[in-house]
């Protein structure tokens with residue numbers, strides 16, 4: 062079983078591992094991180110016109126897997142995403158271009174000849190609405206039953222549960238790790254950086270490893286989608302605003318964002334709110350890909366939310382396939398200068414707006 066490690070797989074991979082392990086599918090092979098070589102060797106000539114590099118890169122991932130020892134290529138069309146934002150956000154839709162990219166790229170492998178058939182590899186691309194988990198067993202069973210002999214709907218339903226359990230376990234561990242990092246920052250009075258991006262910017266070939274550059278300077282880097290969500294912490298940061306009637310819950314973003322329909326966008330906005338309140342996050346790094354239609358409307362609100370709190374904001378927009386290694390290094394050096402110069406003042410200022418630091422942070 063091959064799964065291309067692309068786009069929304071970055072936020073849902075543990076679901077798929079848990080799901081297929083429960084079904085007893087032998088070996089899961091993920092494609093490598095995105096790279097120029099992967100794209101050139103396996104993807105070029107198979108893409109339709111698309112300015113969005115994260116979408117184009119899928120061709121390289123699928124092409125690479127066609128050269129591996131697999132007999133099933135599984136590329137889900139993810140319509141909606143699971144999200145930690147519960148309650149006062151409207152929906153969890155994924156970018157439509159991301160969802161439809163599977164069909165577009167698939168066409169590139171059928172244009173001259175059926176490359177899947179030629180290599181004896183079945184291609185499966187089910188419609189996946191994570192926001193309606195009750196529909197998942199049916200959709201997944203219908204697309205997989207002819208490729209996994211004897212597969213029943215009940216087994217698929219059980220596997221879906223296992224998938225969610227694996228995803229929740231993974232996210233819990235990641236949030237625990239983030240809390241550990243945050244506690245280290247508090248104990249040592251050291252600043253951290255928060256990245257606001259799409260989960261697929263964690264792929265070094267899409268996000269150009271910009272987050273890694275900061276770690277080399279000794280700055281812990283947190284990602285918004287794995288921030289700790291413990292009640293005592295969110296109460297410290299948001300409790301007052303709930304009591305003042307500004308927001309209705311810790312996860313309410315309606316005070317700053319009225320177009321709540323996309324999962325990643327909502328989470329990015331919430332991450333900006335978290336960073337504006339949490340004292341030891343003194344810098345926010347925004348990553349976005351070239352011509353990202355989903356990100357465009359969020360640029361100004363996110364920057365305003367972050368900067369209005371005194372937190373430093375830096376944007377690396379228009380990331381595409383060209384490797385900007387040299388210019389990234391220079392920008393990172395400049396940003397590090399600002400972080401080192403202003404972080405202690407920012408921490409103090411932000412602390413003065415909050416109540417006493419919760420004891421759970423001081424352990």
Ligand code: SF4
Pocket residue numbers: 113115116156157158159259350351352353354355356
């Ligand atoms: S870069 Fe933006 S528009 Fe392009 S696929 Fe990603 S989310 Fe969608």
